[in-house]
Amino acid sequence: MIKLNLVLFGPPGAGKGTQSNFLIERYGLVHLSTGDLLRAEIKAESELGLQAKTLMDRGELVGDDIVIGMIRNKMEAHLDAKGFIFDGFPRTHAQAEALDVMLDAKNEPIVAMLALEVPEEELVTRLLGRGATSGRTDDQDEAVVRNRIREYEKKTAPLKDFYSAQGKFKAINGVGSIADITERLVKAIG
Numbered sequence: 001m002i003k004l005n006l007v008l009f010g011p012p013g014a015g016k017g018t019q020s021n022f023l024i025e026r027y028g029l030v031h032l033s034t035g036d037l038l039r040a041e042i043k044a045e046s047e048l049g050l051q052a053k054t055l056m057d058r059g060e061l062v063g064d065d066i067v068i069g070m071i072r073n074k075m076e077a078h079l080d081a082k083g084f085i086f087d088g089f090p091r092t093h094a095q096a097e098a099l100d101v102m103l104d105a106k107n108e109p110i111v112a113m114l115a116l117e118v119p120e121e122e123l124v125t126r127l128l129g130r131g132a133t134s135g136r137t138d139d140q141d142e143a144v145v146r147n148r149i150r151e152y153e154k155k156t157a158p159l160k161d162f163y164s165a166q167g168k169f170k171a172i173n174g175v176g177s178i179a180d181i182t183e184r185l186v187k188a189i190g
């Protein structure tokens with residue numbers, strides 16, 4: 001059976017977490033969000049969580065080794081999954097390479113990289129809006145939000161070329177109603 005391994009990609013606030021919830025339900029996939037895994041470590045007040053919190057509160061990326069290790073552990077805990085949605089991972093070239101190595105070893109490659117595209121001002125509005133109610137500290141300060149977007153542009157956006165070269169990159173308009181965007185993603189998955 002071919003596993004439906006998808007990378008859900010996009011800048012902070014593009015709707016990755018939001019859309020993952022619909023896609024895992026529809027296709028019976030396992031959701032792997034490095035942001036959620038890191039927030040769980042922070043809540044548990046682990047050593048790793050304490051290190052991650054300092055970086056996340058500044059809007060910077062957490063170290064590659066940490067997030068790659070977390071993803072590896074989660075994948076090993078779900079060997080019989082029908083597929084995974086990688087949400088917020090990979091975010092650097094090193095992470096993308098490591099993911100390919102892990103998946104190639106099982107002969108279960110990424111099927112598609114779905115990239116949600118949303119203009120910067122809309123991203124800032126969405127994230128500050130969530131920050132007003134969610135308690136997420138990285139969503140409460142406009143300078144931090146804009147730093148996350150800069151980090152994305154510098155370190156993460158180039159991964160579009162990485163997946164384009166493999167014929168897997170699909171751009172999706174991420175502006176509109178949540179249901180309309182889910183429709184676009186489902187069409188792109190085919």
Ligand code: B4P
Pocket residue numbers: 011012013014015016017018019034035036038055056059060061062063067087088089090091092095126127129130138148174175176177178181
């Ligand atoms: P994440 O948890 O991945 O957070 P995010 O990029 O901000 O996106 P998120 O998924 O939460 O938001 P969404 O787009 O769904 O990362 C947080 C931090 O963890 C990073 O800054 C970094 O420090 C660290 N980290 C995580 N992964 C890492 C990695 N691989 N390597 C290194 N560091 C890592 O949506 C946001 C808002 O938009 C929501 O309020 C939602 O309601 C709203 N929204 C969604 N769709 C909408 C629509 N269609 N219209 C209007 N609003 C919409």
